[in-house]
Amino acid sequence: MEHTTPEHDPETPALMVVPTRRSAFLAALVVASAGAGVIVLSESITVSRSEGTFGPTWWPALMGMLLIVGGAALAVAAFFHRERSGNAPLSRHGLMQLAIVLLLIVGYGVAWLYLHFIVVTVLFLAALVFVTGARGPKALIVFPIVTTAVLYGLFGLLLRVPL
C-alpha cells in the first residue's frame, strides 16, 4: 500500500543525517563479532544432562549464527545503498551536556550511599537543571524541592520503598 503524506512544514525543516558508509560497515562488524562472541560463549555453558542436539547451548548458538548472517547482510547492503537516518544530527552542546549528566548520575549514586535521599536528590535536581541551562531561584531551589517532595511522598511514604 502506498501512503502519501503531506509535505513537511517549511517552518520546521526535518533535520536528517545520512550515515556514512564507514559507520554502516562498523555496525555490520559489531553485529557479526557479537554473533561470533555469543557462539564462543555458548560453548562454555555447563549442561547438566544431555538433551541431544537441541540442548541449552543450541538456541544461543542459533541466535549467534543469525547475528553473523545479519551482520553480513548489513555489510552487503552498505555496498549498494546509503541508508537515510531519521535522527537529527548530534550537537557538540548536547554531547557535552550528556557527558556532564552521566557524571552527575554517577555522583548521585555515590552520594546516596552516604547522605539521605532527600538531601542528595534536591542537590542532584538543582545540578541537573543548572547544567542544562536553568538559572534563578525558581529553577534551582523551588523545582528541586517540590520534585523531591513528590518523589519522597510517592515512593518513600506511600509505597514504602526504603530510600
Add this chain to the structure above:
Amino acid sequence: MNDAITGFAALIDPTIGLCLVVGVLLGTLVGAVPGISATMAVALAAGFTLTLEPLQGLAVLLSIYVAAQFGDRVPAILINTPGTPASIATTFDGYPMAKAGRAGIALTSSALVSAVGALAGILILIFAAQPVAAFALRFGPAEMFALVVFGLTMMVGVSGGNVTKGLIAGAVGLLFGAVGRDPITGDTRFTFGIPELSSGIPFIAAIIGLFGIAELFNQIIESRKGKSPKPITQLGEWWPNRAQRRELRKPTAIGVGVGLVVGVVPAVGGDIAGIISWDQARRASKTPEKFGTGSLEGVAAPDSASTATMGGSVMTTLALGVPGDSVMAVMIGSMVVWGLQPGPGLFVNHPDLVFSLATIMIAATILALGLALVRMRGVVKLLTLPQRYLWAVIIVFCLVGTFAVQNSVFDVGVMFAFGLLALVMKRFNFPAGPLVLGLILGPLAEGNLRRALLIDEGAALYTSPIAVFLLLLSLLAVTVPVIRSLLIARKIRAHAHTRTH
C-alpha cells in the same frame, strides 16, 4: 454472565477509582508532552505500580495507555509534533487546521472521535477475547513458536524501517531472553556468576532503560541552545457545528474499521493504524485534495483509528500472550510480576479479568474525553515548558522507579546499560521495539521450538495448518517491505532516467 458480574464487582473499590483518576491525569499529561511516549510512561509507572494489587496497578497502567492517546493530539495539532507515535498522522491535517485558526475545532473533534474509536475497540476486547483464547488453547509448541515469530516479524515488517536491522534487534532480544535458567533443563546460561541474573534480565529495569533513558539521552545529545517550540495559542471556535459533526462520520467509520483490524494484529500499534486510515479516508473522500492542508476528515480518520487499536491490542496480549503493541509489551512484564501470565490460560484461571479490564478502559476513556474537552486549554501551557525540567524529572523517576521494583542497585545498573545500548542502536537506526519483544518472548519461542523439535523433529512446523499459515504471514511481513522498497527505488531511477533524456 457470572464472570461479567464478578469482573465488574472487583472494581467496586475506591482505591481502584483513585488509581484510574491518577492514571488518566498522568496519561493526559505525558501524552501532551512531546518526548514522553505512552510506552515510556507505562514503563516508568511500572516501577511504582508493582507494589500495588494487580487490579489497582492495571487500572493505573491501562488508564495511562488510554489517556495518553487523548493528550498526544494537543502537541500534534498545536506544534506539529506528535505527543506519542500514535498521533503522527494527526499532524498531517491537525497542524494546518491550527495554523488556519481552527485549532479548537481540531482538538475537540479529535477528542470526540478518539472516544468513539476507543469504545469500539473495547467491544472487540469484550466479545473476542474469550473465543480467541479458547481457540489458542489448542495451540501446541509448533503453533506457539509460529505465533511468536509472527509477532516479531510483524513488528519488524510494519515499522517501516530497515528490515535487516529490525530482525537483528529481534535476535538480540531473543538472546537476552536466554539469560538465566534454560526453559527446559534449568541450566544457567550467561549469568557470569551474578546471582541476580539467574532469574533472567530484570525486565522492568531493561524496558525503563530502553524506552526511558535511551530516549532521554537522545533528546539531550540532539538538543541545541535556545531551541523551544512555539505553540499556536489562538484556538478559535471550540465546538464543531452540525455540518462539521456530519463531516466527521465517514472518516471516523473508516478509522474505526482500520483500527479494529490493525489492533488485533500482534505488535502493530496505533501509529500504523493512523497512517493507514488517513490514507484510506483520503481515497474515500469527496475532497481528497484538502487532505494535508487542514481537512477535518484528515484529523478524524487517524485519531479514531489509533484509539480503536487499543481494545484489540489488549485482547491479543491477554488471549495469546503476544503483545499487541509496545505498551502492551511493557504491561506483560508487570502482569508476570503480579502472577498473571498473559496467554490462553489466563482466561481459564481468571475469566472475570477481561470484564474488569474492559470496564477500566471504558471508564478511562470517558474520563479522558471529559478532561480533553474541559481542560485542553490548560494543557496548552505545558507545551512552553523547557525540556530541561522534563529531563530532570524523568532521570530521577527512572532511577528511583527502577530501584523501587526490587530495592536493587543492580537493577539500576541494568537500566543504564540497556539505556546506553538502546541509544547506540537508535543512532545506528536499529529499532528498540523488536528487542523488547524478543526479550519478553524469548523463553516462549525457545521453549516451544525445542519442544516441537524434540517431539517430532519439528514436523508440526510444516504440517500444522496454523503454524504454516502464521510462518507464511511472517515471511510476507519481512519480504513485502523489502520488495516494495526495491520496486519504488527502481521506479524512481526509471523516472530520473526519463527526465534526463
